[in-house]
Amino acid sequence: MSSVLVILEIKDRQISRLSWEAMAAGHALGEGRGLPVDIALVASRDNPILQTIQGKAPRNVYAIDHTLLHDYTADGYTTACAQLIEHIKPTYVVFPHTYQVRDFAPKLATRFNQVLISDVTGIETHAGAAPESPVPSTFIRQLLQGKLNAAYQHTGTGVCFLSIQAGAFRADEPEAGTTTVEPFLPKLEASEIRVQPGEPFRASAQTVDLGSAAILVSVGRGIKEEANLPIVQELATALGAELAASRPICDAGWLPMERQVGSSGQTVAPKVYLAIGISGAIQHLVGMKSSQCIVAINRDENAPIFEVADYGIVGDLFEVVPALTAAVRKVRA
């Protein structure tokens, strides 16, 4: 009874966008092999959230329900998902690549003597692969901060666990179909849950709204020192742009965390995103790659930021940025 099982994630009382993308990846996998697609999420069977399921219709929706799952814990989610997997015996288990999934999916895979293929950005199905063939797919993921793509294969006959990177698959358009909702009630004991989670909170009120800026000037490691920040600030001022940064700059305390773009910071899509001295690790790219126009200024012509850039200047930012500020001032004067 092989199938594809997609495990969705609820965030802010909604099924997250990444979940729809993971579901699209699940359907793509299933269609190539004639496998039905089931989905599962932690919710009671009468939770109205189940009415919001979109995209191509899955065969079954498993509503995983237990009072011990109301707050996320790796222990609770791992045991509940393991029991569901043993119950329906899927060939593939697909997750969105979120912080929560990173926290428990490797543990879940280990229970099955498997390894999660994490952060998948593409799935290549080999032509003519039979549904049950042992190596039907190549899974692409990035190495070395995005400087290299790697092709991985899953071997053996065990269940294959995948997590799908944000933006790698486009969520499917709604399609009519018949779906059955099945409650799944895992057996869990309070004593199995060893971690006590607190309520999520935001550190401080946001005073900068990067999301509403038309132009963002974003700075990365290439700036080298805090004392060099004024040169990008001057460019931002000349352009009427907000200043943003990649994680290392905020980690160093040179700019506040609320100016951070990327998977652990904000996701932005301005009209123009200028990436200055940012190499373009995937954690940064997922936060800005939907920008309408991306400009990269970097001394390394092989920096992954150039893969998503519309315009690029290969050069020393300490020469290019002041020249750019001067050029902007000239046309704005």
Add this chain to the structure above:
Amino acid sequence: MKIIVAIKQVPERDARIRIDSTGKWIDLNDVEFAMNESDAYALEEALQLKEAHGGEVIVLSAGPERVGKTIREALAKGADRAIHIQSSDETELAAYDALGVARLLAAAVKDENADLILTGLQSDDLGLGQTGVILAELLSLPHATLILKIEKTDTGLKLLRELEDGWFQHLELPLPAVLTIQSGNTKLRYATLMGIKKAKTKEVSVVSVADLAAKSEHLKPVVVLEAVKLPHKQRTTQILGGTPAEAAAALVEKLQFEVRAI
């Protein structure tokens, strides 16, 4: 507290990327190596915990002989001793998947019965982000990921965990436990001259991959790296050349007349 810190030596961030003749990894000739960034933060957290509560910090690292340099760096910063799971060459460990490597790590530390195992959240080379979590499961320990702050309590640890989009969460968990550390919450220390001198006399216990593998089960990989490729472009990039002033002028023209943003 007895704390084990698992650290990885990885190619430096600005290492030149050329694919080697096997097509499965990069050419390591002329590549400089460094301690994986989030592992350096894990080490710093361990050293701070030891300074506050006493105990011992043991560094654990797997890889060929070159890894010894990163181990010495950790010892120079203040770790007390080290376990080096030594591979005979650059390819021996590549034969294992994340679960296989975690099994070797687990076998190497099992008898230490540490109170706490720390590691970085993700390596800068393979970026699997799983080793700590798998290790916890293999050792039947509770774990928490993306940890920014560790506070010892009477019953265990109180932690600050980073979530996505600027959200955070506090967690409590009992010891022993495994934590993966997010970078950036603290300042990394430099090794002192005295530390560097002392590191030379600290114990590094070397155990071969082959010896550990002989004692472990289920090492056959289920996930195999087939090939690496340089990424293909997602957008067509127009590279604006010339002097900095020429490139800047060309860019302003594009932003003005094509993107219509200024």
